[in-house]
Amino acid sequence: MTYLSADSYSHIPAGERFRALLARPGILGIPGTHNGLAAQQAKAAGFEAAYLSGAAMTASMGLPDLGIITVDEVAFFIRQVARASGLPVLVDGDTGYGEALNVMHMVRTFEDAGAAAVHLEDQILPKKCGHLNDKKLAPAQDMAAKVAAALHARRHLYIIARTDAAASEGLDGAVARAKLYMEAGADAIFPEALNTEEMFREFAKRLPGVPLLANMTEFGRTPFYTKEQFQDFGYKMMIWPVTSLRVAALAQEKLYKSIAQDGGAQNCVDQMLTRKDLYATIDYAGFEALDATIVKTVVPEATPA
Numbered sequence: 650m651t652y653l654s655a656d657s658y659s660h661i662p663a664g665e666r667f668r669a670l671l672a673r674p675g676i677l678g679i680p681g682t683h684n685g686l687a688a689q690q691a692k693a694a695g696f697e698a699a700y701l702s703g704a705a706m707t708a709s710m711g712l713p714d715l716g717i718i719t720v721d722e723v724a725f726f727i728r729q730v731a732r733a734s735g736l737p738v739l740v741d742g743d744t745g746y747g748e749a750l751n752v753m754h755m756v757r758t759f760e761d762a763g764a765a766a767v768h769l770e771d772q773i774l775p776k777k778c779g780h781l782n783d784k785k786l787a788p789a790q791d792m793a794a795k796v797a798a799a800l801h802a803r804r805h806l807y808i809i810a811r812t813d814a815a816a817s818e819g820l821d822g823a824v825a826r827a828k829l830y831m832e833a834g835a836d837a838i839f840p841e842a843l844n845t846e847e848m849f850r851e852f853a854k855r856l857p858g859v860p861l862l863a864n865m866t867e868f869g870r871t872p873f874y875t876k877e878q879f880q881d882f883g884y885k886m887m888i889w890p891v892t893s894l895r896v897a898a899l900a901q902e903k904l905y906k907s908i909a910q911d912g913g914a915q916n917c918v919d920q921m922l923t924r925k926d927l928y929a930t931i932d933y934a935g936f937e938a939l940d941a942t943i944v945k946t947v948v949p950e951a952t953p954a
């Protein structure tokens with residue numbers, strides 16, 4: 650059923666649908682889906698929630714992930730991913746684009762665009778990928794105030810507080826911040842850039858009962874762990890944030906080189922989604938069938954001579 654039909658919509662708010670997924674036993678795997686088509690493909694593969702990564706959104710715009718994307722640009726991505734897939738979407742809210750009022754504006758905008766959950770981090774601008782060096786942290790109390798502001802604005806959005814403190818303040822610092830953010834009302838914690846199994850386990854042990862998110866980004870500080878391993882470490886959610894963008898970007902790079910070199914894309918056809926499969930993914934036929942049930946061409950009577 651296409652998104653155009655009102656009965657394709659769930660009447661349950663996205664945040665509540667996300668909470669329901671978390672209420673089940675086990676870990677929730679949430680793949681990065683950098684546009685609506687990617688979200689449809691993730692759903693077809695069996696995923697039940699989608700992640701919108703700041704790094705992937707900005708890279709797809711040809712920009713670095715330094716906190717320069719705006720709240721309305723992110724809302725454009727949320728709308729397409731939520732609409733195309735119908736999945737609850739967890740969105741990277743970076744630092745909240747400013748202070749308390751900006752965080753509240755972000756929450757309202759993201760909810761209105763169809764988001765289910767957001768994560769908000771304790772870096773100051775220009776923020777960086779959590780796996781890079783020299784990140785600058787906001788005072789813990791300032792971040793706690795942002796979490797409280799987000800709660801004040803949300804109707805159903807699930808609020809995850811991310812702490813980037815492990816690199817500069819160690820595990821003790823990260824745990825202390827996480828506790829403060831939970832006291833401020835966060836629904837869950839995202840400890841960023843932990844780099845050993847022991848760190849992941851210890852963090853979880855020191856925050857019993859707190860839902861935790863693990864980030865399995867590639868080319869970062871975290872070694873490759875599977876969903877089953879993160880579950881065993883005590884984590885409730887995990888993301889593969891930039892993975893779809895990285896794979897698609899390499900395919901694109903090869904394509905452009907090939908067209909430039911061969912004068913056409915004839916040598917890449919076996920790496921393409923066929924027209925048939927692409928149309929099936931976006932339900933082209935469903936839109937046409939819907940149109941046929943609604944639009945009936947009225948042929949004008951012949952004008953009397």
Ligand SMILES: C[C@](O)(C(=O)O)[C@H](CC(=O)O)C(=O)O
Pocket residue numbers: 701702703704705714741777778779780864866867869890891
């Ligand atoms: C999770 C993350 O914030 C993102 O934007 O997806 C990034 C991912 C990355 O740059 O690899 C992060 O800071 O970890």
